[in-house]
Amino acid sequence: xxxxxxxxxxxxxxxxxxxxxxxxxxxxxxxxxxxxxxxxxxxxxxxxxxxxxxxxxxxxxxxxxxxxxxxxxxxxxxxxxxxxxxxxxxxxxxxxxxxxxxxxxxxxxxxxxxxxxxxxxxxxxxxxxxxxxxxxxxxxxxxxxxxxxxxxxxxxxxxxxxxxxxxxxxxxxxxxxxxxxxxxxxxxxxxxxxxxxxx
Numbered sequence: 001x002x003x004x005x006x007x008x009x010x011x012x013x014x015x016x017x018x019x020x021x022x023x024x025x026x027x028x029x030x031x032x033x034x035x036x037x038x039x040x041x042x043x044x045x046x047x048x049x050x051x052x053x054x055x056x057x058x059x060x061x062x063x064x065x066x067x068x069x070x071x072x073x074x075x076x077x078x079x080x081x082x083x084x085x086x087x088x089x090x091x092x093x094x095x096x097x098x099x100x101x102x103x104x105x106x107x108x109x110x111x112x113x114x115x116x117x118x119x120x121x122x123x124x125x126x127x128x129x130x131x132x133x134x135x136x137x138x139x140x141x142x143x144x145x146x147x148x149x150x151x152x153x154x155x156x157x158x159x160x161x162x163x164x165x166x167x168x169x170x171x172x173x174x175x176x177x178x179x180x181x182x183x184x185x186x187x188x189x190x191x192x193x194x195x196x197x198x199x
Contacts, residue, residue, distance in 0.1 A: 066130035073119055073130075079112040081190055087113070088159070089186045091179045096165045097149075097172055098179045102186070103159025110159060117153065117160050124151075134193050138178040145171050 064074050064081075080087070086106045092099040102117075104110040123130065129143040142149070148168045154161040166172050184192040 064132060064134065066132040066135075068128070069130050069132065072115065076112040076116045076119070079109060080116065081185075083109050084186050084188070087186045089183050091183055093176050093179075094163075094165065095172075096167065097163065098175050099161070099163045100179055101159060101161050114155055114160055117155075117162070121151065121153065124149075134197065136178060136181050136196065138174055138181060141174050142171075142178060145174070149175070 064077055066073075083104075083106065086104050086109050088101075088103045088105075090101045102113055104113060122128075124143070124146050127143065127146055129140065131140075145166075145168070148171045149164055149166045152163040164175050166175065181192075181196070
Protein backbone atom coordinates (compact mmCIF):
# COMPACT_ATOMS: atom_id res chain seq x y z
CA UNK A 1 0.00 0.00 0.00
CA UNK A 2 1.25 3.48 -0.81
CA UNK A 3 0.30 6.83 0.60
CA UNK A 4 1.30 10.02 -1.20
CA UNK A 5 1.26 13.40 0.51
CA UNK A 6 1.93 16.59 -1.43
CA UNK A 7 2.90 19.44 0.83
CA UNK A 8 3.19 22.93 -0.65
CA UNK A 9 5.29 25.67 0.91
CA UNK A 10 7.19 23.40 3.31
CA UNK A 11 10.80 22.80 3.71
CA UNK A 12 12.53 19.87 5.17
CA UNK A 13 11.96 16.34 6.21
CA UNK A 14 14.30 13.44 6.71
CA UNK A 15 14.27 12.79 2.98
CA UNK A 16 15.57 16.29 2.43
CA UNK A 17 17.61 16.25 5.42
CA UNK A 18 16.34 16.99 8.84
CA UNK A 19 17.73 14.56 11.22
CA UNK A 20 18.83 16.68 14.17
CA UNK A 21 15.58 17.22 15.95
CA UNK A 22 14.64 15.69 19.25
CA UNK A 23 13.80 15.53 22.99
CA UNK A 24 11.11 17.06 25.09
CA UNK A 25 11.08 19.91 27.59
CA UNK A 26 12.16 18.27 30.81
CA UNK A 27 14.54 18.70 33.69
CA UNK A 28 17.22 19.08 31.03
CA UNK A 29 15.53 22.21 29.65
CA UNK A 30 17.38 24.49 32.04
CA UNK A 31 20.68 23.50 30.44
CA UNK A 32 19.29 23.72 26.90
CA UNK A 33 20.14 27.39 26.34
CA UNK A 34 23.73 27.01 27.51
CA UNK A 35 24.34 23.88 25.46
CA UNK A 36 22.69 25.42 22.40
CA UNK A 37 24.89 28.51 22.66
CA UNK A 38 27.99 26.34 22.91
CA UNK A 39 26.96 24.44 19.79
CA UNK A 40 26.43 27.65 17.85
CA UNK A 41 29.80 29.12 18.76
CA UNK A 42 28.84 31.48 21.58
CA UNK A 43 31.22 29.75 23.95
CA UNK A 44 34.39 27.80 23.42
CA UNK A 45 37.62 26.44 24.79
CA UNK A 46 38.03 23.44 27.05
CA UNK A 47 34.52 23.75 28.44
CA UNK A 48 33.10 23.37 24.96
CA UNK A 49 35.04 20.16 24.44
CA UNK A 50 33.73 18.82 27.74
CA UNK A 51 30.18 19.77 26.86
CA UNK A 52 30.43 18.15 23.47
CA UNK A 53 31.63 14.97 25.12
CA UNK A 54 28.50 15.06 27.26
CA UNK A 55 26.17 15.99 24.41
CA UNK A 56 27.22 13.11 22.24
CA UNK A 57 27.03 10.25 24.70
CA UNK A 58 26.03 7.37 22.45
CA UNK A 59 23.50 5.95 24.91
CA UNK A 60 21.66 8.95 26.40
CA UNK A 61 22.30 11.40 23.54
CA UNK A 62 21.44 14.55 25.52
CA UNK A 63 22.51 16.64 22.51
CA UNK A 64 19.26 15.65 20.80
CA UNK A 65 17.42 17.99 23.14
CA UNK A 66 15.46 20.88 21.62
CA UNK A 67 13.29 23.70 22.89
CA UNK A 68 9.95 21.90 22.42
CA UNK A 69 10.69 18.40 21.14
CA UNK A 70 8.65 15.42 22.34
CA UNK A 71 9.41 11.99 23.77
CA UNK A 72 8.28 10.40 20.52
CA UNK A 73 10.55 12.62 18.47
CA UNK A 74 13.62 11.86 20.53
CA UNK A 75 12.86 8.14 20.58
CA UNK A 76 12.61 8.11 16.78
CA UNK A 77 15.83 10.03 16.35
CA UNK A 78 17.71 7.94 18.89
CA UNK A 79 16.62 4.80 17.04
CA UNK A 80 17.78 6.29 13.74
CA UNK A 81 21.20 7.22 15.14
CA UNK A 82 21.80 4.02 17.08
CA UNK A 83 20.82 1.78 14.16
CA UNK A 84 22.02 3.95 11.29
CA UNK A 85 23.83 1.01 9.70
CA UNK A 86 20.43 -0.50 8.93
CA UNK A 87 19.34 2.53 6.88
CA UNK A 88 19.45 2.66 3.09
CA UNK A 89 19.54 6.14 1.61
CA UNK A 90 19.83 7.49 -1.92
CA UNK A 91 19.90 11.13 -3.00
CA UNK A 92 19.53 12.59 -6.50
CA UNK A 93 20.19 16.28 -7.02
CA UNK A 94 17.63 17.86 -9.34
CA UNK A 95 17.95 21.17 -11.22
CA UNK A 96 15.45 22.69 -8.79
CA UNK A 97 15.97 20.58 -5.67
CA UNK A 98 16.42 17.00 -4.51
CA UNK A 99 14.88 13.54 -4.66
CA UNK A 100 15.68 11.17 -1.81
CA UNK A 101 14.83 7.64 -0.76
CA UNK A 102 15.27 6.55 2.87
CA UNK A 103 14.40 3.02 3.97
CA UNK A 104 15.24 0.09 6.22
CA UNK A 105 14.56 -3.64 6.21
CA UNK A 106 14.20 -3.41 9.99
CA UNK A 107 10.51 -2.65 10.70
CA UNK A 108 11.32 -0.70 13.87
CA UNK A 109 13.89 1.50 12.13
CA UNK A 110 11.58 1.99 9.16
CA UNK A 111 8.76 3.03 11.51
CA UNK A 112 11.06 5.54 13.20
CA UNK A 113 12.00 7.01 9.82
CA UNK A 114 8.37 7.38 8.73
CA UNK A 115 7.39 8.88 12.08
CA UNK A 116 10.29 11.31 11.93
CA UNK A 117 9.34 12.42 8.44
CA UNK A 118 5.69 13.03 9.33
CA UNK A 119 6.58 15.04 12.40
CA UNK A 120 9.08 17.14 10.47
CA UNK A 121 6.47 17.87 7.80
CA UNK A 122 4.21 19.20 10.53
CA UNK A 123 7.00 21.27 12.04
CA UNK A 124 7.89 22.82 8.71
CA UNK A 125 4.27 23.53 7.86
CA UNK A 126 4.04 25.43 11.15
CA UNK A 127 7.53 26.93 10.89
CA UNK A 128 8.44 25.41 14.28
CA UNK A 129 12.22 25.10 14.29
CA UNK A 130 13.10 22.76 17.20
CA UNK A 131 16.56 24.35 17.60
CA UNK A 132 18.14 21.08 18.69
CA UNK A 133 21.57 21.43 20.26
CA UNK A 134 23.43 19.40 17.62
CA UNK A 135 21.31 20.69 14.75
CA UNK A 136 23.04 21.62 11.53
CA UNK A 137 23.13 25.35 10.72
CA UNK A 138 21.83 24.35 7.29
CA UNK A 139 18.60 23.20 8.92
CA UNK A 140 18.19 26.56 10.64
CA UNK A 141 18.58 28.22 7.25
CA UNK A 142 15.98 25.92 5.70
CA UNK A 143 13.44 26.77 8.38
CA UNK A 144 14.00 30.44 7.54
CA UNK A 145 12.99 29.81 3.91
CA UNK A 146 10.38 27.07 4.36
CA UNK A 147 7.77 29.04 2.41
CA UNK A 148 10.00 28.81 -0.69
CA UNK A 149 9.99 25.00 -0.77
CA UNK A 150 7.48 22.48 -2.07
CA UNK A 151 7.63 18.93 -0.77
CA UNK A 152 6.14 15.72 -2.12
CA UNK A 153 6.30 12.65 0.09
CA UNK A 154 5.51 9.04 -0.79
CA UNK A 155 5.37 6.51 2.03
CA UNK A 156 5.60 2.88 0.92
CA UNK A 157 6.05 -0.49 2.61
CA UNK A 158 9.84 -0.12 2.29
CA UNK A 159 10.50 3.49 3.21
CA UNK A 160 9.97 7.11 2.25
CA UNK A 161 10.58 8.95 -1.01
CA UNK A 162 10.78 12.74 -0.80
CA UNK A 163 11.00 15.32 -3.56
CA UNK A 164 11.72 18.90 -2.53
CA UNK A 165 11.93 21.75 -5.00
CA UNK A 166 12.27 25.52 -5.02
CA UNK A 167 12.37 28.30 -7.60
CA UNK A 168 15.05 30.03 -5.50
CA UNK A 169 18.57 28.85 -6.48
CA UNK A 170 19.95 29.61 -3.01
CA UNK A 171 17.29 27.43 -1.41
CA UNK A 172 18.09 24.64 -3.87
CA UNK A 173 21.72 24.79 -2.70
CA UNK A 174 20.61 24.55 0.93
CA UNK A 175 18.44 21.54 0.18
CA UNK A 176 21.26 19.76 -1.62
CA UNK A 177 23.83 20.60 1.06
CA UNK A 178 21.70 19.28 3.89
CA UNK A 179 20.61 16.19 1.99
CA UNK A 180 24.31 15.36 1.75
CA UNK A 181 24.72 16.00 5.49
CA UNK A 182 21.91 13.58 6.29
CA UNK A 183 23.37 10.94 3.99
CA UNK A 184 26.65 11.27 5.87
CA UNK A 185 24.86 10.77 9.17
CA UNK A 186 22.94 7.78 7.89
CA UNK A 187 26.26 6.24 6.91
CA UNK A 188 28.42 7.19 9.91
CA UNK A 189 25.95 7.98 12.67
CA UNK A 190 26.97 10.30 15.49
CA UNK A 191 30.57 10.32 14.25
CA UNK A 192 29.41 12.57 11.41
CA UNK A 193 27.94 14.99 13.94
CA UNK A 194 31.14 14.99 16.01
CA UNK A 195 33.18 15.80 12.94
CA UNK A 196 30.93 18.61 11.76
CA UNK A 197 30.80 20.26 15.19
CA UNK A 198 34.58 20.14 15.57
CA UNK A 199 35.14 22.14 12.40
